[in-house]
Amino acid sequence: MGNKHIIIYTDGACSGNPGPGGWGSILMFGEHKKEISGFQEHTTNNVMELTAVIEALKLLKEPCEVEIYSDSAYVVNAFLQGWVANWLKRNWKTADGSPVKNQELWKELYEFTTIHQMTFHKVKGHADNQWNNRCDELARNAILKNS
Numbered sequence: 001m002g003n004k005h006i007i008i009y010t011d012g013a014c015s016g017n018p019g020p021g022g023w024g025s026i027l028m029f030g031e032h033k034k035e036i037s038g039f040q041e042h043t044t045n046n047v048m049e050l051t052a053v054i055e056a057l058k059l060l061k062e063p064c065e066v067e068i069y070s071d072s073a074y075v076v077n078a079f080l081q082g083w084v085a086n087w088l089k090r091n092w093k094t095a096d097g098s099p100v101k102n103q104e105l106w107k108e109l110y111e112f113t114t115i116h117q118m119t120f121h122k123v124k125g126h127a128d129n130q131w132n133n134r135c136d137e138l139a140r141n142a143i144l145k146n147s
Helices: 045-058 073-080 083-089 103-115 130-146
Strands: 004-014 019-029 032-043 064-070 117-122
Touching: 004 045, 004 130, 019 045, 019 130, 032 045, 032 130, 045 064, 045 073, 045 103, 045 130, 064 073, 073 083, 073 117, 083 103
Parallel strands: 004 064, 064 117
Antiparallel strands: 004 019, 019 032
């Protein structure tokens, strides 16, 4: 029996950038669905997008085959276009030698890629994907509840 196949949808939102932020994730395994969300008082959109993925992955108790669906080009392209691999080679520096922003979160997310078999998919934001829209709602509700 192979690894469990998990589908994760994630989204982050920020009211002002920087400003109060929220994130939402949905994990799906077979018939099971779990929704999680959270809030940060002073943050950025990108931090919320990364946090949504990391917090979902923290719930996995064993190595899994994970498909991540995000509308964040920042998160998805970092893996699909090899940015993360380059940052690792350059010791978390960008091409121009400056430190990678949000590198603590990137390092944490990268660690998960060494445990799980992960595939990243870009979804269109605010379109007709019900799960992406639900994550957006979870993220926004987290902001509303805390403001």
